Amino acid sequence: MNHKEIERWHRLRNIKRAAQILVVVVLVFLVSVYAVSRIVGPEPDDIGSPGEVKSGIRIDNFSFSSPGIHPWDLRAAGAQVSDTLDRVVLKDFKVVYRGGEGGNIVLRADSGELDRATRNFSAGGNVTVTQGDFQFKTSEISYSEDKGLVQSSSLVHARGPSTEISGMGLKVWVKREEVELEQDVTVILYNVNLFNPGRKLPF
Numbered sequence: 001m002n003h004k005e006i007e008r009w010h011r012l013r014n015i016k017r018a019a020q021i022l023v024v025v026v027l028v029f030l031v032s033v034y035a036v037s038r039i040v041g042p043e044p045d046d047i048g049s050p051g052e053v054k055s056g057i058r059i060d061n062f063s064f065s066s067p068g069i070h071p072w073d074l075r076a077a078g079a080q081v082s083d084t085l086d087r088v089v090l091k092d093f094k095v096v097y098r099g100g101e102g103g104n105i106v107l108r109a110d111s112g113e114l115d116r117a118t119r120n121f122s123a124g125g126n127v128t129v130t131q132g133d134f135q136f137k138t139s140e141i142s143y144s145e146d147k148g149l150v151q152s153s154s155l156v157h158a159r160g161p162s163t164e165i166s167g168m169g170l171k172v173w174v175k176r177e178e179v180e181l182e183q184d185v186t187v188i189l190y191n192v193n194l195f196n197p198g199r200k201l202p203f
Contacts, residue, residue: 057081062088066119070148070175072097074114074121088114093123095143099131102177106130107150109141119145127152129172134160136179138170148175156181162190 062079066072076093090112097105110125122142129136129150141152150172158165158181169182 056083062090062093064088064114064116066145070098072174086115086117088116090114090121090123095121097174099174099177103132105150105172105174105177107141107143129170131177131179134158134163134179136170136172141170149173164188164190 057080059079059081060077062074062076062081064074066074072095074090074093074095076090078091080089082088090109092110093108093112095107097107099105107123107127107129109123109127112121112123114121120143122140124140127138127141129138129141136156136158138152138156139154141150143150150170152170154168154170156165156167156170165181165185165187167181167183167185171180171182172178173180
């Protein structure tokens with residue numbers, strides 16, 4: 001082996017050794033970054049879900065009332081009130097609107113969020129709206145205090161005396177005690193003798 005070949009062999013060996021050292025350094029760096037991220041970064045359970053108040057006051061058996069010509073009362077099994085006291089995340093709650101001739105309108109839902117300043121709220125999960133013998137079911141709903149309107153854009157199913165109704169979109173005008181299904185409405189009557197000729201349907 002001549003001098004040039006020996007020099008070339010040493011050069012290749014040095015390059016190989018440098019590459020090995022570089023790989024080790026990169027691995028050590030990646031492991032260090034991962035370890036730091038596990039220590040500093042939040043655990044999956046610490047990441048808040050949409051609508052969740054991460055700080056504030058937890059209250060069991062929360063209640064809220066809105067006075068006026070058409071008052072309503074809210075009761076929740078649990079609530080998380082924000083530090084500013086204007087936002088409330090609700091769990092397992094019921095709202096009762098003091099109705100007129102048609103009786104009270106009762107709304108129930110698994111969860112929701114109340115704005116104490118505007119008195120608006122939203123609800124989701126097994127939402128039901130009941131007045132008299134009619135009950136409407138949907139997946140989400142919202143209420144506007146200024147408009148006196150309970151509204152949903154989701155699929156709605158309703159049951160009443162000998163009647164089933166379904167459609168997309170629901171509007172309940174609380175002050176006027178009127179209910180409107182907006183699109184693709186289907187009505188099934190099980191006893192047509194229940195309604196006299198010329199009489200309006202009770203919804």
